[in-house]
Amino acid sequence: MPKTFANFSVNHLPKVEEMMLGFVRKYAEEATLAQAMTYSLEAGGKRIRPMLLLATLDMLKQPIEDAHYQVAGALEMIHTYSLIHDDLPAMDNDDLRRGKPTNHKVYGEGMAILAGDGLLTEAFHLVTQANIEPDVKVAIMQELALHAGSAGMIGGQVGDIEAENQEITLDHLASIHRRKTGALIMFAVNSAALLAQADEATRRHLSHYAEQFGIAFQIKDDILDVIGDEAVIGKKVGSDEALNKSTYTSILGMEAAKEKLNEHIHDALASLEAIKVNQPEVDTALLVELINKLR
Amino acid sequence: MPKTFANFSVNHLPKVEEMMLGFVRKYAEEATLAQAMTYSLEAGGKRIRPMLLLATLDMLKQPIEDAHYQVAGALEMIHTYSLIHDDLPAMDNDDLRRGKPTNHKVYGEGMAILAGDGLLTEAFHLVTQANIEPDVKVAIMQELALHAGSAGMIGGQVGDIEAENQEITLDHLASIHRRKTGALIMFAVNSAALLAQADEATRRHLSHYAEQFGIAFQIKDDILDVIGDEAVIGKKVGSDEALNKSTYTSILGMEAAKEKLNEHIHDALASLEAIKVNQPEVDTALLVELINKLR
Numbered sequence: 001m002p003k004t005f006a007n008f009s010v011n012h013l014p015k016v017e018e019m020m021l022g023f024v025r026k027y028a029e030e031a032t033l034a035q036a037m038t039y040s041l042e043a044g045g046k047r048i049r050p051m052l053l054l055a056t057l058d059m060l061k062q063p064i065e066d067a068h069y070q071v072a073g074a075l076e077m078i079h080t081y082s083l084i085h086d087d088l089p090a091m092d093n094d095d096l097r098r099g100k101p102t103n104h105k106v107y108g109e110g111m112a113i114l115a116g117d118g119l120l121t122e123a124f125h126l127v128t129q130a131n132i133e134p135d136v137k138v139a140i141m142q143e144l145a146l147h148a149g150s151a152g153m154i155g156g157q158v159g160d161i162e163a164e165n166q167e168i169t170l171d172h173l174a175s176i177h178r179r180k181t182g183a184l185i186m187f188a189v190n191s192a193a194l195l196a197q198a199d200e201a202t203r204r205h206l207s208h209y210a211e212q213f214g215i216a217f218q219i220k221d222d223i224l225d226v227i228g229d230e231a232v233i234g235k236k237v238g239s240d241e242a243l244n245k246s247t248y249t250s251i252l253g254m255e256a257a258k259e260k261l262n263e264h265i266h267d268a269l270a271s272l273e274a275i276k277v278n279q280p281e282v283d284t285a286l287l288v289e290l291i292n293k294l295r
Numbered sequence: 296m297p298k299t300f301a302n303f304s305v306n307h308l309p310k311v312e313e314m315m316l317g318f319v320r321k322y323a324e325e326a327t328l329a330q331a332m333t334y335s336l337e338a339g340g341k342r343i344r345p346m347l348l349l350a351t352l353d354m355l356k357q358p359i360e361d362a363h364y365q366v367a368g369a370l371e372m373i374h375t376y377s378l379i380h381d382d383l384p385a386m387d388n389d390d391l392r393r394g395k396p397t398n399h400k401v402y403g404e405g406m407a408i409l410a411g412d413g414l415l416t417e418a419f420h421l422v423t424q425a426n427i428e429p430d431v432k433v434a435i436m437q438e439l440a441l442h443a444g445s446a447g448m449i450g451g452q453v454g455d456i457e458a459e460n461q462e463i464t465l466d467h468l469a470s471i472h473r474r475k476t477g478a479l480i481m482f483a484v485n486s487a488a489l490l491a492q493a494d495e496a497t498r499r500h501l502s503h504y505a506e507q508f509g510i511a512f513q514i515k516d517d518i519l520d521v522i523g524d525e526a527v528i529g530k531k532v533g534s535d536e537a538l539n540k541s542t543y544t545s546i547l548g549m550e551a552a553k554e555k556l557n558e559h560i561h562d563a564l565a566s567l568e569a570i571k572v573n574q575p576e577v578d579t580a581l582l583v584e585l586i587n588k589l590r
Binding site: 032090108111116117124125128137138148149150151161162 | 449
């Protein structure tokens, strides 16, 4: 039976979710806080980041262990906190996320801020408890902080806010999204390479794959914001335009954006082929399927 | 010349501040984000947490090194992020902090939320770079996440918000403040004991000192909120009453609160004496002076 992402997900995603939810419930002493934190974790979503991490480990022939679910769960917790804070009235002011009321709509703004702070802090806490060699664990936490922090995701979010109501260049847009969405996707792949202690060449090809993945992911997101189905994307169509945000489609136009998306997918696939040149036995099927989903 | 806290501070505090500010400036890629993060770090304050950490290391005969400034700086960055978020309109809605406009008053709510997120994330990032044995470093990051997270400071802040406009018992109040203010004070002392690899008995006595310190610190804060000098405390007197918050003075009355403060200081001093029973050569002068400052 060929390996498919659907099968892989069925096996592994529930364990990532158990790991996150169990950990949050164990340490959140106040009932309301635990509810606010788990509400957004349970709101689902594609779980693309943790699954990308686990699929990369699988490609690198690592049997998936609890420690991997812990790092994958920490990554999804960081992603989830960023959504809670981004949705706040002081930022994107969204009422709906993944088809459900946003965290602050249910728990109030103060609690949503604290639930986000809690998820961010507990993400690092979760990694400290994973059964990983201390030096590798420190390297992973360093990579996580670098990509989630002010040189990564947070810097990208600031850049995004500051670019509202402005005409920006394609390079500027790319720099924002390399950090805002690209950084955590990069962490997903890089941390798997660290955990598997992959060789230098493989790490380089994987990083290139992740970089292309991040850009393709954002272009697709921008396209769906124009032509998507609200029931599928779980939020209002046209929200970028409403916030007067520059996007790949607003700068390039729809057709050129679609072409650019295909180019980045093509580049990502080429990186996987490059890994196979030296290691023909490697099974890249999952990572191929994941990037092709963005078409 | 006897060792005084003033001399100790003059030697070490500038290095903690350099470490924090240099690190934040290095990684915050967006200029506004860097400004918002450093604005609150530079607003000063008593720096009681990092100095308690360094004073404990000094008592344990550790020469103070860069790694220690890094952990102390990370602790102050976590404390600072918590102040930025607590001051937001959705929480305590404070316009002034340490006599200066609060972060969101200067940079707006969205940026203040992100500056807080950035300081929290970069705090962990800073510790990952410290020159500490990987297993000790992981232990310190675990201790930091535990005390700053939902079982610690964040849980305490949630408890505090939920107790507004309610009559609560002294035990409930103590449970809130053991986490809200006590947890980071506990981390200051415990992380120093981890860094110095202190023996079990010394750690226990130090933990007891930190616990008493945390309670005494909060009682003093509550007393100053009633009878303090606005110019000295840097915020409006009477803000607890305005928010209808239960405090040690509102529950016990001023005289009994002062008495309780003295009891906890006495207990903290007894813990230091207990360390000297087995190690008469230990110089507890700085920790004695620090707790006596709360009288």
